[in-house]
Amino acid sequence: MITSKCKTNCRGGFFLKYQFNIGDLEFSKPIVQGGMGIGISLSSLAGNVSKNGGLGVLSSVEMGCDYPNYKTNRLLANRQALEDHFKRAKAISGNRPIGLNIMVALTQYEQIVKDAIEVGVDIIFAGAGLPLTLPELTRNSATKIAPIISSKRVAKLLLKHWWRHYKVAPDAIVLEGPLAGGHLGFKLEDLTPERLLEQSLPGLIPGVLEEIKPYEDLVGRKIPLIAGGGITTAADVRATLEAGASAVQIGSRFVATEECDAALAFKEAMVNAQKSDIEIIVSPAGLPGRAIHNHFLEEVSAGLRKPKNCPFNCIKSCDYKTSPYCIGLALMAGKCGDFENGYVFSGANAYKITEITTVAALMNELLDF
Incomplete structure (x- = not known):
């Protein structure tokens, strides 16, 4: 549920402070950091986003690629890296919630889900494919689940499937619009300049909310919608929240932070x-x-x-x-x-990024409206 109250800032103006929940997980800022692999969203970035009131998200893709035993035992290195980075992120954040992004397209998808539960990950975000069996894989665990979808149609299909087969509704849903970076849930013909003009993220939100509402009624709780894809400025954040999203998901802007786990050259490529x-x-x-x-x-x-x-x-x-x-x-x-x-x-609007900043400064900037 979004609540808001007006506070005076040091410049004498006003800004809105939003709070949102995913079940019993509480966040003072409606910002979810996108899970970016390989090695971009690890413990430093995720931990600092959560420390500053948002939800930091690790990327599960080949997390152990820089571990000494990676070449001889890749799966063991990845499993150890998941545990290590989760613990570090929790320590950095002050034991605040930490999420994990898992690609359904991964050959080790099911095992990574099981490993995430064993480690104690607070919430799994599953995309790059339809996570049709995620409720079964996470049954009887405390880990929350949030599918990543790209449209009202996909939301309807997934919600219906989960309820019909498992009597489960998501703890949250992520809507990634066509301006997102990384892998996209759209066909190539939907990514032309003409089609992109017809598919603004705020315009996609009401249709997905329509699909969510009946399941909120069935389970008697809020299912927050987290929307992302091309969100770069405070104006983008405000427009997305005003369209009905409970929070925003942001990836590219967090790359250009001091705390991001990528090399400086990677961050500079985004800035330049x-x-x-x-x-x-x-x-x-x-x-x-x-x-x-x-x-x-x-x-x-x-x-x-x-x-x-x-x-x-x-x-x-x-x-x-x-x-x-x-x-x-x-x-x-x-x-x-x-x-x-x-x-x-990178996201479609990464060219608007002009500097490397800190996570704290970025989050304050994105909510300065």
Whole structure:
């Protein structure tokens, strides 16, 4: 439930302070940090977002890639990294809630969900595919669940499926609009400039809320809608909340913070990006994505990056024999700032980011309206 009250700030003006809940989890600021992999949303970023009143979210994708035993026992390294980063994030935040983003497209998706429950993750955000069995995987656990959807139609399908098969409704729902970064739940034809003009995030919210309402009545509780995709300014936050969202999800702006776990070069690539640099690509995961143009992506387009083998078997739909490149290696290189062998996922409005700031300053800026 959103509550608001007016307070006077140090400049003598006024701003609205929103609070929202996901069940018994309380947040003083309606900001959820998007889970960005590989190695972008780890304990430093997630912990500091939660420390400052929002909800920090770890990304589960190859979390242990910089662990010494990663090459010899990848799954064990990833499991250990999940536990380590969750504990660190909780410590940084002062034991506030920490979420985990899990891609349904991952070959280890079900095991990661089970590991998240064992570790004690407060809430799982599941996207990049339909998390149809998530209620079964998390049954009898204290971990909350929030599917990531892209439209009213997908919300209707998922809500109906969960209720019919499990008598479960989500603890929250994330709506990612077409201006988001990373993997997108849209078809390529829906991402043309003309179609994007017809699909504003605030315009998508009322339809999803219509689908949520009957299930709120069934379970007798609020199911908060968290909306994201292209949110960059305080005006964007305000418009999204006024359209009916309980909170916003923001990714790209948190990359350009001192606390973000990525290399400085990765953050600078976001800050230096021009509008013309941001493009739609097709990921080896089989989904459209949005990224910052560079030489590596030019080579991908030219067919010069064909993988010779599959080092990770990380994505269910990826076949290295037909894949344009290895997304695991590309994202690992990117997070280290190696853009000869990788790239940066980004939201459509990342070109508006002009500086690297702190998490605390950014969150205050986004709510200064």
